[in-house]
Amino acid sequence: MRRLESRLERWKTAETKPWKAAATWREGGGVLFDLGSHLLDQALALLGPVTDVHAELDAVRGGADDDAFVSLAHAGGVRSHIRVSTTTADPGPRLRVVGTDATFVTVTGDGQEAQLAAGTRPSAPGYGHGDDGRLVTAEGSRPVPSEPGRYQDFYGLLAVALLEGGPLPVDPRDALAVVELVEGIHRRV
Template sequence: MTIRTAIIGFGTGGRVFHAPLVAAEPRFTVSAIVTADPERVAAAAEYAPADVLASPDDVFARDDIDLVVITSPNDTHAPLARRAIAAGTAVVIDKPIGVSSAEARALVAEAAAAGVPLTVFQNRRWDGDFRTLRELLATGELGAVHQFESAFEWWKPALTSRWKDVASPEQGGGILSDLGPHLIDQALLLFGDVVEVHAELDRRRPGAAADDDAFLSLTHANGVRSRLWMNATAPVNRPRFRVLGSRAVFTSHGLDPQEDQSKAGRRPLDPGFGLPADGRTALLSTPEAERPVPLLAGEHLAFYRALGDALTTGAPLPVDPRDAVRGLELIEAARGLG
């Protein structure tokens, strides 16, 4: 079975993440790309003979699409997903699944009632440093974990005209809506549900429509505290992960390389894809010694491999969309809306 895929949106999400991954998984084919931007239309030629369409309406007018990938602005996610569900077409939604937990919850219920597969692209579950951390936690070498620190920071001090910079929080704008779904999802995956949320949200760039500097402290039901930083105005970054256990501390630096590698023209099946070019390692520190921990390769392609299994054999979806709903509930609590 070939899973004929339409990608709605060909900015960073469609061009850098989804299209290369879909093309790399043999059970999928890129059949259509929706973009009206001339530069993006030219970039879409890499996936010929995929049709380049000007509007999502052109996708929903067809009867030869098996999967719709929605990677357009955040406030279009749920409306477009509802159209796919009505057509009986499986759906992948870029995070966040919607602009509110109520909208997302209703969408998940609608897909379940219709029997339409719906999942969310929480690709950071397959970052190399996160995969490495999960394997290390499974060994018990850290002991009982007390604190999980996670930071995703950039140096982008100037606002742009991109929708992410001009959208209000109600439209899904702001760094908490952009990066929060990733960092919260990782924390929930590692340490389970959250019983308390503290947040500090700031607008550092003049004229910012939404937060561009965010801090969350999450208290998990098991007592672990997750401290999450998201920042667009950080000249120098914190460690990506710092995990304090009763026996040892795990520390890693730098962002997963897959996004930058894809922007540079490398593809998921290329040798070395997903491994940092500088050969960096993580570090495991105890009172007695330190040792390097080799980083596993990042493997966002694993999302589409699992999705292929789900759509062809009935295996579980790669991400339960209810996880994404819970993430939105915590973002709303951080904004004082929960």
């Protein structure tokens, strides 16, 4: 793999939650702490520790950052490009993995949030299925079926951890690494 491109872009003409626009990054505000933390966590989990960072943050509507691009260099020469925005009218693909012989692309990715908002229960047939991706090679393009998302597994593990003392579904050190990365980006920009 040469590059992982991961993005969550949305179009919000105004921030509907005033506290989000008013909170500074030191208070956990801004799109990089909000949506960006998930994508940064993904990049660290998949590609390992960061050796170099380049970031561009913007507050298009004023207040906290609402548009961000982060480029991370990982050991072994792999790079991740993270793009998060609440001010993008025409979002790009959710995920693109660029290799030397092929590229994998999925446009919308995980559909669980929209399914839950629409009232679909996790036990319903088809729950967790997102759009299929596609693999593009020199020979052409072919569909790649998506694996269903399973938010409920995370929350089940969290319940066991809290109620029965089981292991946490996320290592607190991983969460701390993401917070430190976001804080470091804000301090540099």
